[in-house]
Amino acid sequence: MSDPDPELRRPTDRTCERCGREEMWRDGSWRVAEVDGERRVGSVYCVHEWDINGTFVPFDDGSGRPAGSA
Numbered sequence: 072m073s074d075p076d077p078e079l080r081r082p083t084d085r086t087c088e089r090c091g092r093e094e095m096w097r098d099g100s101w102r103v104a105e106v107d108g109e110r111r112v113g114s115v116y117c118v119h120e121w122d123i124n125g126t127f128v129p130f131d132d133g134s135g136r137p138a139g140s141a
């Protein structure tokens with residue numbers, strides 16, 4: 072009843088900034104999203120640059136070192 076929902080702590084959808092692939096987190100894995108019946112598979116050759124709603128931001132200050140190591 073009062074169980075914390077682990078799904079709230081992680082992104083539930085993501086979009087590739089390079090090829091436009093869209094995925095949704097479902098049943099424990101990423102599934103290709105469908106929009107208006109069209110599967111947004113993007114490019115199979117793309118290395119995928121995921122845009123995850125700003126909820127998950129990997130450190131990237133251009134130095135290649137973890138933030139706060141200055």
Ligand SMILES: [Zn+2]
Binds near residue numbers: 092119
């Ligand atoms: Zn991609």
